[in-house]
Amino acid sequence: MEIHAYEKLWLALALVLIVGFIGTITYGAAGAGIDMIDDKGGTVDPATLDQHPKFGDPGIERNGENSYDVYVVARQFVFEPGTTEPLRVPAGSTVTFHVTAADVIHGFEVVGTNANTMAIPGQVAEFTVEFGEPGEYGMLCNEYCGSGHHVMEGKIVVMEQEEFDSWYDQQQAQGEAEN
Amino acid sequence: MATASGGGGEFVDKFPDEAAIIKASFLIAFVSLGIGAFFGLVQALHRTNVLRVIDSADYYTMLTGHGVLLAIVFTIFFLCGVFHWAVARSLDRPAESALFSWAWVGLMTTGAVLATIAILGGFVPNLGMSADVLFTFYAPLQAHPIFYIGLAMFIVGTWLSGADWFLSYRAWRKDHPDERIPLQTFMVLTTMIMWYISTLGVAVSVVFFLIPWSLGLIESVNPLLTRTLFWYFGHPIVYFWLMPAYLLWYTVLPKLAGGRLFSDPLARVVFLLFLLLSTPVGIHHQYLDPGIAEGFKFIAMTNTMFLLLPSLLTAFTVVASVEHGARQRGGEGYLRWLGALPWRDPAFTGMALAGAMFAAGGFSGMINAGMNINYLIHNTLWVPGHFHLTVGTAVALTMMAGSYWLVPQVTGTKLYSRPIGLLQVIMWFVGMVFMSNAMHRAGLAGIPRRTAEPQYQNFEFLTPIGSIFELRVQIALGGTLLFLSVVLFLFNILLTSLGEESDRPVDSYLPEPLSGPEGSPRILDNLAMWTGIAAVLVVLAYTLPLAGIIQNGGGLFGGGLPVPATVSAGFDLVMTTVTSAFNTLWGVVA
Numbered sequence: 001m002e003i004h005a006y007e008k009l010w011l012a013l014a015l016v017l018i019v020g021f022i023g024t025i026t027y028g029a030a031g032a033g034i035d036m037i038d039d040k041g042g043t044v045d046p047a048t049l050d051q052h053p054k055f056g057d058p059g060i061e062r063n064g065e066n067s068y069d070v071y072v073v074a075r076q077f078v079f080e081p082g083t084t085e086p087l088r089v090p091a092g093s094t095v096t097f098h099v100t101a102a103d104v105i106h107g108f109e110v111v112g113t114n115a116n117t118m119a120i121p122g123q124v125a126e127f128t129v130e131f132g133e134p135g136e137y138g139m140l141c142n143e144y145c146g147s148g149h150h151v152m153e154g155k156i157v158v159m160e161q162e163e164f165d166s167w168y169d170q171q172q173a174q175g176e177a178e179n
Numbered sequence: 180m181a182t183a184s185g186g187g188g189e190f191v192d193k194f195p196d197e198a199a200i201i202k203a204s205f206l207i208a209f210v211s212l213g214i215g216a217f218f219g220l221v222q223a224l225h226r227t228n229v230l231r232v233i234d235s236a237d238y239y240t241m242l243t244g245h246g247v248l249l250a251i252v253f254t255i256f257f258l259c260g261v262f263h264w265a266v267a268r269s270l271d272r273p274a275e276s277a278l279f280s281w282a283w284v285g286l287m288t289t290g291a292v293l294a295t296i297a298i299l300g301g302f303v304p305n306l307g308m309s310a311d312v313l314f315t316f317y318a319p320l321q322a323h324p325i326f327y328i329g330l331a332m333f334i335v336g337t338w339l340s341g342a343d344w345f346l347s348y349r350a351w352r353k354d355h356p357d358e359r360i361p362l363q364t365f366m367v368l369t370t371m372i373m374w375y376i377s378t379l380g381v382a383v384s385v386v387f388f389l390i391p392w393s394l395g396l397i398e399s400v401n402p403l404l405t406r407t408l409f410w411y412f413g414h415p416i417v418y419f420w421l422m423p424a425y426l427l428w429y430t431v432l433p434k435l436a437g438g439r440l441f442s443d444p445l446a447r448v449v450f451l452l453f454l455l456l457s458t459p460v461g462i463h464h465q466y467l468d469p470g471i472a473e474g475f476k477f478i479a480m481t482n483t484m485f486l487l488l489p490s491l492l493t494a495f496t497v498v499a500s501v502e503h504g505a506r507q508r509g510g511e512g513y514l515r516w517l518g519a520l521p522w523r524d525p526a527f528t529g530m531a532l533a534g535a536m537f538a539a540g541g542f543s544g545m546i547n548a549g550m551n552i553n554y555l556i557h558n559t560l561w562v563p564g565h566f567h568l569t570v571g572t573a574v575a576l577t578m579m580a581g582s583y584w585l586v587p588q589v590t591g592t593k594l595y596s597r598p599i600g601l602l603q604v605i606m607w608f609v610g611m612v613f614m615s616n617a618m619h620r621a622g623l624a625g626i627p628r629r630t631a632e633p634q635y636q637n638f639e640f641l642t643p644i645g646s647i648f649e650l651r652v653q654i655a656l657g658g659t660l661l662f663l664s665v666v667l668f669l670f671n672i673l674l675t676s677l678g679e680e681s682d683r684p685v686d687s688y689l690p691e692p693l694s695g696p697e698g699s700p701r702i703l704d705n706l707a708m709w710t711g712i713a714a715v716l717v718v719l720a721y722t723l724p725l726a727g728i729i730q731n732g733g734g735l736f737g738g739g740l741p742v743p744a745t746v747s748a749g750f751d752l753v754m755t756t757v758t759s760a761f762n763t764l765w766g767v768v769a
Contacts, residue, residue: 002444002694002698003442003445004441004442004499006495006499007442007445007492007495007496007499010491010492010495011492014487014488014491014492015488017487017491018484018485018487018488021484021487021545021548021549022480022481022484024549025480025549025550025551028550028551029473029477029550029551034551036466036473036476036550036551037466037467037468037469038469038471038472038473038476039469039470039471039472039727039731041469042731043470043731043732043733045733046737099469103319104317104319104320104402105317105319105320105402105406107558107627109557109558109559109625109627111625111638111640112624112625112640112641113625114554114555115554116467116554116555116557116558117467117469118465118467118468118469120402120403120406120468120469120470121319121402121737122401122402122403122470122732122733122737123403123468123469123470123732124469125467125468125469126469136637136638137638138635138637138638139637140627140635141627142557142558142559142627142628142629142630143317143558143629144239144242144313144320144629144630145320146239146311146320147236147239147311148236149239149629149630149631150235150238150630150631150632151632153635153636153637153638154637155637155638
């Protein structure tokens with residue numbers, strides 16, 4: 001088959017571009033350690049979410065020095081926590097999110113960052129985020145989830161460590177009192 | 180390229196039955212285009228807060244209509260018309276049975292009308308019928324059963340249309356045992372094989388899960404499974420839209436430019452690459468989905484990147500063919516030849532602008548395909564910004580521009596106005612420059628797609644360059660220009676079809692390529708072998724992810740419910756039908 005010389009050159013350059021793209025992405029995943037959403041979060045029964053030890057009463061839990069787990073339930077048209085109560089995290093912490101959906105498919109996006117995942121009934125999305133300085137972030141649902149989709153939003157408040165600690169201790173005390 | 184063309188009379192005189200089928204397909208396509216574009220205008224003005232005539236809750240009804248009418252009904256009816264033209268023309272023979280052709284037109288039309296009724300029902304709350312599930316219909320959002328039934332009928336109609344073209348090919352092959360498959364027919368057949376493989380996913384999802392579930396026969400579905408089956412079909416459909424545009428770019432655009440196609444064999448290679456790689460990539464729409472292991476996402480990413488290759492090759496061949504045309508017309512220099520092109524011809528200018536915009540769309544698509552950088556733009560306005568360049572311009576503008584050359588061939592009337600046509604394609608280009616660049620930038624600011632409201636209570640969107648206000652103005656302005664462009668197009672086509680019959684409505688002759696198929700290996704035409712390889716790639720890319728989703732995600736039906744007897748009987752029936760249809764198809768191909 002006759003291929004024109006310029007066409008051969010173009011073909012070679014196209015292949016270099018493609019292999020280059022795959023190379024940078026592989027480096028991002030393996031070298032720089034950019035984590036993907038995958039199946040490590042496991043699954044959960046959406047019908048009995050209310051009785052789940054974590055998603056039954058979603059929120060933040062300390063699991064080590066400066067390290068936390070946050071459980072978030074997305075449902076039409078709120079994030080729990082996030083919408084009625086802001087999601088509070090301490091500055092300079094490492095937070096692992098566990099996000100699931102109670103009814104239909106939702107999206108979970110921290111506006112202006114790459115913290116972004118789908119929330120699918122039955123599945124748990126797990127990803128880890130480093131929070132820096134105190135401040136506020138918006139969060140929104142970025143997958144159409146019904147007629148009130150556009151009101152589904154929330155807030156993340158990054159607090160000073162001491163401030164967060166006193167809030168957290170108060171929450172824990174309240175929780176114990178209720179039990 | 181073709182066995183014969185242009186020599187013996189116009190298409191409509193030579194193939195009156197085929198011309199009637201093509202006219203019917205185009206008519207339905209253009210009606211859908213008009214309604215879908217109107218919905219688009221209302222949305223562009225609503226979500227930018229410029230003009231609000233609907234409730235925000237109704238926005239999603241309109242968005243569903245916009246997506247289904249434009250991305251499914253307009254594009255697919257138009258491409259059926261183009262393919263029917265291309266097969267009859269390049270094989271130089273009528274379809275085997277006009278009745279059969281009307282059967283698929285009728286089935287597709289019935290399906291499209293049913294789905295549209297279900298969608299429009301959403302505007303009438305008392306009706307109790309709606310389908311506000313958007314183009315992707317992700318369960319557990321549920322539509323009225325006739326939405327899914329209409330969709331299934333439409334897809335089966337497209338299968339029959341493909342059978343029509345395969346039957347033509349089989350009859351032609353009997354008379355021409357040793358000839359190479361004419362290029363246009365080759366393009367149609369490879370595209371349809373890709374379509375058969377990929378629509379299996381959506382057919383399984385709709386027939387086994389969504390229809391029984393919407394009728395209340397099964398309690399629940401596995402949301403990740405139906406979503407994965409949607410994307411198994413949802414990416415190849417992109418190439419189903421694109422291949423008719425490529426067919427026109429390869430076989431018609433060079434002629435309009437004053438020249439001929441550069442290379443027939445490379446055109447075949449490009450279409451084969453699309454057949455092989457279009458389907459095992461769907462998981463790249465699910466980079467952010469839990470429940471799918473990173474390795475499977477990585478495989479989809481690699482395949483996606485290699486899918487750039489046929490488009491990059493197309494860029495070379497099409498530009499080279501157009502340059503050849505310009506030089507035939509007396510163009511000279513490194514770039515000055517551009518001035519020698521027939522820029523006053525709306526068919527040429529529209530396709531050339533569509534191709535230029537596709538390059539931009541290709542680059543934003545590379546960002547989408549980048550597994551990690553995708554996190555920044557997933558489900559933001561960037562994504563519709565991207566696909567309004569690809570399906571919304573590369574495909575839609577090529578189809579409109581191509582109509583200026585194709586419609587006269589099937590109506591036998593001259594184009595009503597070239598200047599209006601030229602204004603129309605330029606208006607589309609300018610409107611899309613405004614709208615699409617603003618959508619891409621809005622996406623980088625984190626503004627989500629598929630939402631009715633421009634702002635939120637808890638935070639403000641920030642953009643590093645310009646302002647959010649300026650982005651909204653650009654989207655509203657661009658959307659308005661695009662709608663006006665569609666109005667001009669429909670007006671021009673309507674008056675064309677009402678015009679007086681002409682002996683020579685358009686110069687329909689297509690010249691042979693510079694390098695013909697003779698020098699290329701015959702194995703390129705071995706459709707059975709390529710189908711087999713494509714099927715193996717699909718099995719490799721999808722078996723393990725699907726098994727994982729079913730095993731870990733609560734079984735086939737989400738709640739881990741046992742399969743009801745009625746469904747399992749239906750399952751067997753459909754499986755047998757699909758298998759026998761596939762075997763028949765295989766027999767024809769081999």
